[in-house]
Amino acid sequence: MSASNSHALSYVHDEEHDLRVPVTEIRLNDSPGGVPNPPLQVYRTAGPGSDPLVGLPPTRADWIAARGDVEHYPGRERDLLDDGRSAVRRGEASQEWKGPRPVPVRAKTGRTVTQMHYARAGIITQEMRFVALRENCDVELVRSEVAAGRAIIPANVNHPESEPMIIGNSFLVKINANIGNSAVTSSIVEEVDKMRWATRWGADTVMDLSTGEDIHTTREWIIRNSPVPIGTVPIYQALEKVAGQADALTWEIFRDTVIEQCEQGVDYMTIHAGVLLRYVPLTAERLTGIVSRGGSIMAGWCLAHHEENFLYTHFDELCEIFARYDVAFSLGDGLRPGSIADANDAAQYAELDTLAELTTRAWAHDVQVMVEGPGHIPIHRVRENVERQQKLCHGAPFYTLGPLVTDIAPGYDHITSAIGATEIARHGTAMLCYVTPKEHLGLPNRDDVKTGVITYKIAAHAADIAKGHPGAVERDDALSKARFEFRWRDQFALSLDPDTAEQFHDETLPAEPAKTAHFCSMCGPKFCSMRISQDIRTRFGDAADQAAVAGMQHMSDQFRAAGSTVYLNAPTVPALEDVAGHESIGAETGGVPT
């Protein structure tokens, strides 16, 4: 049986408010001596699971309706061009969504339906209660942080299937995974599978960055099946609608695309409104110019028309639209550095100044905002990025890509970026966009997506520990205890990737009994210090105790004299036992490559 079989879907309940939050329960075996270990409940992003052809139940629909501030309406007329020119030629989209499709809703005229609006009005929503249960915190913290703009709950009223989650410096660090087809198209079912795969391993949000055919229909399938918020970069679809000619883009085409996506239920959208005409020349002397796709599209448009970025000039109209659906801004950093040589330069910081201005403007409409960040930054210059953003943007959540701390490791950029991601998250970044091993080189496959997600869960978790998030170390301690007690199956079950942990173990010691073997697979019985410790107990128990007690008394006096607060008990046997996985400089890795 696989260690992941120790994982079960469970729920945390709030009977009073008729709420239940899915969690993953990890069942554990007893410690030696039959001492039971309680199951560990961990944050779950995979949701309850769904039939891809049917989608998830619209859990939030009742909550939204109960507030009485939205109206159902026919919605924008379907345009086959939404699915690309080949759909127009065919006269239909491929694989049209057949499952239940909620009738679009929007705020009644004059109403605002954003979580920020409610929070500022002092209203505690079901979404906020759901989040508080997930984060194991006071709901008032949720409300006040959302009201202040320091946290967002991306929750489009047209995505009632989603489970509310929160992005903010006061909460668990979140991670995003990207999916989406491209010029090289993949089937819609594959895209849905990728979304489910990413959330299974821990993606808190998913961005659909499709740029190929069937963009509209692919997004429909993804949203209807997604338990996590979905983000997009609408300029990509808008560009498809003008045959890829950046200069042919217009505000009207873009607005229409945004409304199309608002009605489908996109929860947050990347808007490159900070790429101003006058900033483009600041990239002239860069080593790597403009590396943001959306940034280069808008820079091209600005220069082509010699006009200011229409996303900037029409920003307030965008706010009015977002306010009617509760879509959150993800203010894109189109001028982010594409190499450590360009880090923290004039272009990057000029754009950040504008993103700060736009943050305030969006807040004036009660629209939720997060701000995107780099990119490529040497480790010693990472911290200033988040501190500067937090200061200029009045604490609006920061959402960064990495950053990569060196440019010399293509093929390993999930690692170069996880190093920077941990550093920037511990100092206040609220969400990290994952990077896969294929970054800079090609298209990630299923394994790459998993590797990217797990790597970023590590970075986010390391930051949660550094920030002292309540309960952050529970899983670490449970796993280390299992390791110390040679409960191999529990070690696997408690790890971020039980399948890989078990597989690696079995490569060395496949035999089933080894799962409970009381020596370390790396060193063999002779070199297992647990076994050595057991010998000590067997053959020298009394002497050991005497020695220990004597030594203890000595140290005890010494440490008390030194004012140490460490209290010294007589050593119990476990104190002398070793754990699986010795770490004398490299004992473990001194094995036999075969």
Next chain:
Amino acid sequence: MSASNSHALSYVHDEEHDLRVPVTEIRLNDSPGGVPNPPLQVYRTAGPGSDPLVGLPPTRADWIAARGDVEHYPGRERDLLDDGRSAVRRGEASQEWKGPRPVPVRAKTGRTVTQMHYARAGIITQEMRFVALRENCDVELVRSEVAAGRAIIPANVNHPESEPMIIGNSFLVKINANIGNSAVTSSIVEEVDKMRWATRWGADTVMDLSTGEDIHTTREWIIRNSPVPIGTVPIYQALEKVAGQADALTWEIFRDTVIEQCEQGVDYMTIHAGVLLRYVPLTAERLTGIVSRGGSIMAGWCLAHHEENFLYTHFDELCEIFARYDVAFSLGDGLRPGSIADANDAAQYAELDTLAELTTRAWAHDVQVMVEGPGHIPIHRVRENVERQQKLCHGAPFYTLGPLVTDIAPGYDHITSAIGATEIARHGTAMLCYVTPKEHLGLPNRDDVKTGVITYKIAAHAADIAKGHPGAVERDDALSKARFEFRWRDQFALSLDPDTAEQFHDETLPAEPAKTAHFCSMCGPKFCSMRISQDIRTRFGDAADQAAVAGMQHMSDQFRAAGSTVYLNAPTVPALEDVAGHESIGAETGGVPT
């Protein structure tokens, strides 16, 4: 042809002192327009290469002899038990080394032959000159740092095949890779191959942690073929000699094993002399007790005999031995934490106090010292480890294993530890011991060894950049320039792992022309902002220029007013072109997992 074919063995010469230092030269293609790019010379750990059956030439033999302070002598009598009990049964070791075996040398009576001794006497050795060429620094910096104990040059006089390298906070951060057979034995040839494999990818030193059969002979093969310093943990072999009974260990058996290894040419040895009897009870309340193999062996011995650690009581005798061969101490941290819960605790810091005392004692004998460190530490508590060690140990080089910043990712601990390794290295750790994906789970295979080495090169390089090491960013800038100019082959060649970079690229765009294709493999031509930029130039060149100039003028005034030093040229086309590998939040990873 593979991108790694762009790598060639070359040399940096010091004609005056008849020195040549192997470097790896990376040949580059011209930039667009035929502008040539000079080849980049990078630090090389692989040496000149050798026939495993013959070994490397004893380059340093003449240098050592020329100093006139060593004597040749018969050496310790060969004991078959050095190769384990089965060798004794067989009456011979398997695969006895047949290549040239240098006659052992040691310091003449009353002489000291350590690099520290020479440095303190103001003598500039060939080893120091070699190091200065490698590090591209002043040789006086090398001498003064070695004299002060802030850096070491591990260079046993019986390992004349090694290329001198330096470990210290003022120099490039180094990494160590572990090899060695174990209870599950591997062939000697496999071990030699692993050493060559590790140094090919960048291991600065290699530790042979063999614990199985043929330990002596395996080590002989490795040392005779190794261009990098070799480290060991002699207590492992000593324990083999007493059939694995820790309590049967004696100082005499250990001393004999140390001399055996000194004569073979081991350059540094891990000595767990800081595990004192009175410290053992301090581990009583730990979550994971003692996780160091050597630490648990010595703790077991201390308790079994109720005596002080014989490595501590005989430390000065060890110094006298090391001084005659120039073997460096790697003072083992046998009480390092094995989980983040045990980080920075009383046991760990008590042992560090003793390691500091031992450092001073070794220096009194002119013996070189580095100090080993943890282990498992939450990211926010990493820095205090290196700062405390540097202060207590008067700047003696710190040599750490990771540290891992979380315990929940077995199977990915090369990543959890690389995050901590970057943090501890940027604050002063001189050498990092790699961790492979198999850490805590099993024996690393060839791929794991490569992954561990590359991952740690990333951590070390990121720290070198943070520390502002001269020339550290040259490779980053060269690669980013190649990326910006779509010189795919140069991108591969400049990366730490050209083979993987090229393979990942080819998975998406295998066609040979794609290697020079001027669009990004991730997005297809339509979404390549370089292509968009080219369209801008073609169709709106004048407008673009006008817009750019206008915008430039505006920003120019604005930024001059703001006192900015950024000087703004009219944007050249490259300034508007995009580079391979867009990083709009995740554009690149929005591909098709297939």
